[in-house]
Amino acid sequence: MADRPRLTTSAGAPLASNQNSKTVGANGPVLLEDYQLIEKLAHQNRERIPERVVHAKGWGAYGTLTVTEDVSKYTRAKALQPGTKTEMLARFSTVAGEQGAADAERDVRGFSLKFYTEEGNWDLVGNNTPVFFVADPYKFPDFIHTQKRHPRTNMRSATAMWDFWSLCPESLHQVTILMSDRGLPVSPMHMNGYGSHTFSLWNDAGERYWVKFHFKTRQGHKHLTNEEAVEVVGNSRETYQEQLFGSIEDGQFPKWDMYIQVMPEMEAEEFEKKTGWSAFDLTKVWPHGDYPLIKVGELELNRNPDNYFAEIEQSAFNPSNVVPGIGFSPDKMLQGRLFSYPDAHRYRIGTHYESLEVNKPRCPVAHYHRDGTMPFGLKTNPDAYYEPNSFGGPVEDPSVEEPPHRYAGQVGRHEYRANADHYSQPRALFTMFDAGQRDRLFRNIAGAMAGVPSEIVERQLGHFEKIDPAYAEGVRTAIAAHAEDNPSASTSHAAE
Ligand code: NDP
Ligand code: HEM
Numbered sequence: 001m002a003d004r005p006r007l008t009t010s011a012g013a014p015l016a017s018n019q020n021s022k023t024v025g026a027n028g029p030v031l032l033e034d035y036q037l038i039e040k041l042a043h044q045n046r047e048r049i050p051e052r053v054v055h056a057k058g059w060g061a062y063g064t065l066t067v068t069e070d071v072s073k074y075t076r077a078k079a080l081q082p083g084t085k086t087e088m089l090a091r092f093s094t095v096a097g098e099q100g101a102a103d104a105e106r107d108v109r110g111f112s113l114k115f116y117t118e119e120g121n122w123d124l125v126g127n128n129t130p131v132f133f134v135a136d137p138y139k140f141p142d143f144i145h146t147q148k149r150h151p152r153t154n155m156r157s158a159t160a161m162w163d164f165w166s167l168c169p170e171s172l173h174q175v176t177i178l179m180s181d182r183g184l185p186v187s188p189m190h191m192n193g194y195g196s197h198t199f200s201l202w203n204d205a206g207e208r209y210w211v212k213f214h215f216k217t218r219q220g221h222k223h224l225t226n227e228e229a230v231e232v233v234g235n236s237r238e239t240y241q242e243q244l245f246g247s248i249e250d251g252q253f254p255k256w257d258m259y260i261q262v263m264p265e266m267e268a269e270e271f272e273k274k275t276g277w278s279a280f281d282l283t284k285v286w287p288h289g290d291y292p293l294i295k296v297g298e299l300e301l302n303r304n305p306d307n308y309f310a311e312i313e314q315s316a317f318n319p320s321n322v323v324p325g326i327g328f329s330p331d332k333m334l335q336g337r338l339f340s341y342p343d344a345h346r347y348r349i350g351t352h353y354e355s356l357e358v359n360k361p362r363c364p365v366a367h368y369h370r371d372g373t374m375p376f377g378l379k380t381n382p383d384a385y386y387e388p389n390s391f392g393g394p395v396e397d398p399s400v401e402e403p404p405h406r407y408a409g410q411v412g413r414h415e416y417r418a419n420a421d422h423y424s425q426p427r428a429l430f431t432m433f434d435a436g437q438r439d440r441l442f443r444n445i446a447g448a449m450a451g452v453p454s455e456i457v458e459r460q461l462g463h464f465e466k467i468d469p470a471y472a473e474g475v476r477t478a479i480a481a482h483a484e485d486n487p488s489a490s491t492s493h494a495a496e
Contacts, residue, residue, distance in 0.1 A: 019327035021363040029124040042291040047312070049097045050348050054144055055110045058093035059103075059188055059244045063301035065115055065258065071296055074209045074262055075201035077325030079117035080296065087265035088469055089114040089358065091239065091303055094154070095145040102233040103240035104224055106184045106444070109172070111215070113299075116362040117452045119400075123321040124213055125341070128182070128191040131425075132282045133171040135416055137336020143168075162452045166459040169422040170283045172467065173184060181223040181437055187243040189254040190222035196317075197334040198280050198326040201262070210237060210263040210279055211253040212286055215256035216301055222363040226444060237466045246306055253302040259293035260287050265406075274423050284425055288372030311358045316345040324400040330407065354375065366394035430468050438474055450486065 007015045015036065022034035030037060052058075070082045079086045093110035094101060113120055134143050146160040165171045177183060185191040195213030202208045232239055247254060263271065263286065268279040277284045304313035318438060320338040328334055345353045351372035353359055360377075362466040367385050369378075382392025433441060447455055457479065465472035 001062055001336045053167040054095050057097045057101045059240045060088050060091035061248050061301040067297040067301050075325040076204045077323055078119050079115050086236055087116045087432035090100045102237035104229045104232045117321045117323050118363050121321045121361050122323045123317045124195050125317040125319045126195045129177050130194040131173045133174045135170050135281055135283050136332050150444055159452050162456050162460055169463050172422050172463055173283050173426045176429055179261050180441050184224045186222040188240055189219045191274050197331045201328050202403055208265040208403050212261040214259040214440040233304040248304045253300050255301040261291040280329050282333045314356055315358045316353045318342055327402050397454040403487035426467045432472055442478035443466050445475050446482040
């Protein structure tokens with residue numbers, strides 16, 4: 001006992017008992033003056049913060065990015081200079097499930113990285129897929145509604161998902177990945193990560209390059225079939241947490257090789273003319289044949305957080321956190337996300353979420369934001385509380401100004417869906433699948449379509465047909481087989 005710290009109230013006063021409430025006689029009632037009882041109950045009522053509106057279930061760990069190659073001709077970012085090691089945090093997640101969802105569910109996985117660089121935090125908030133379901137942030141809330149619960153049944157709705165996907169063929173590429181083997185990795189260690197969007201890099205000479213970020217797993221790709229996942233979830237709903245946490249506790253540190261694809265700024269137009277794809281369309285990749293992967297370094301996860309809530313639940317990853325040498329692109333989805341994440345953080349965590357230890361930059365921070373709830377850690381110069389001032393307040397640094405973007409065009413709500421090619425890239429992917437992969441793809445889709453009204457199924461099969469007649473045919477056959485094996489599963493209730 002002697003070497004243990006003394007228990008105190010949250011105001012620091014020593015506490016005589018943490019076992020018995022203050023009561024009138026041994027059998028009660030309790031007194032209102034037992035403030036420590038009230039404090040304890042009131043505190044408990046405030047233990048939960050809102051879960052993330054998407055990507056609520058997650059697993060995370062700290063690590064290091066080590067740059068082993070020289071990519072300095074593309075970027076002046078300090079964290080990307082040869083030999084640099086940067087402390088970082090990773091959080092992996094599923095998209096649709098709530099905080100208590102089982103880990104081994106078929107879903108896209110989030111792949112969020114926060115690099116604590118010497119010039120501020122750089123967050124890369126990507127997924128384990130190089131593309132996404134929609135190409136315009138206007139459609140993101142609609143898409144997410146189809147992934148969450150139906151308002152009346154309070155169940156996930158296969159009808160809503162396939163209705164939306166079949167009406168938004170830009171989703172075909174991502175849907176094909178989701179329903180393929182890679183849609184259900186065994187653990188976060190057994191999947192790749194992608195920045196997915198096109199970002200930009202700029203160098204000391206003020207030259208800009210468009211860039212895609214890739215993290216390739218060194219653990220190898222490992223996946224579960226739907227049948228295996230049923231068994232896994234029956235035994236444990238926390239397999240990702242067990243494996244990531246356990247592996248790091250055991251000193252087995254997972255690693256990823258980091259690569260970039262680079263496109264000189266002025267080549268984007270030519271790329272679009274040649275391929276028909278915009279370099280800024282999030283439903284498309286840049287073919288490796290045209291833009292080969294360039295090695296940057298390696299990412300290693302090597303330290304578990306001590307407090308899941310403080311360090312993973314309250315972590316705030318934000319695509320608008322870039323550092324000098326790294327910038328955005330015109331990708332509409334990225335532009336939408338630049339607003340959405342810090343807005344979510346202010347609501348979910350609070351105004352000063354960036355002062356929390358996990359989110360705090362590991363470099364000096366000096367700005368003129370004032371006040372707000374709990375502005376802890378804000379260092380103030382009492383006279384320099386506005387800018388410009390004559391009292392020694394922080395001043396801007398023009399040397400970190402990024403080169404200007406060359407944007408021109410007609411303002412309007414430009415039609416995208418009807419004009420874009422939604423089929424060539426999913427076709428390239430489908431062509432890569434061997435017979436076994438195709439068979440599992442067909443069966444996964446058939447299972448996911450159970451109960452969906454036939455007009456929606458037919459509309460979706462029409463899109464598969466345009467990718468490859470063998471794709472549509474395979475799914476059609478698998479649907480028939482699924483219906484035969486599960487006669488009760490194929491009846492549909494309105495919008496379930
Ligand atoms: P490449 O053959 O040069 O590259 C194929 C890529 O596909 C590799 O990155 C590989 O990742 C990945 N891949 C392999 N099997 C699967 C799978 N079952 N599910 C998802 N990804 C897989 O071809 P291209 O660059 O010309 O692209 C062809 C298609 O590959 C694209 O249309 C796209 O669907 C897919 N792809 C392309 C990527 C890109 O950035 N170009 C990235 C990821 C997928 P790995 O090396 O880890 O196995
Ligand atoms: C989480 C919005 C597209 C990956 C979130 C959150 C919001 C959001 C509000 C919760 C943030 C929080 O509470 O901390 C959006 C919007 C999008 C979009 C509006 C489109 C316009 C994407 C895309 C990707 C992605 C394209 C991947 C390429 C993630 C990840 C998380 C997340 C990984 C979890 C972050 C974490 O680990 O804390 N998104 N999102 N999102 N999103 Fe998106």
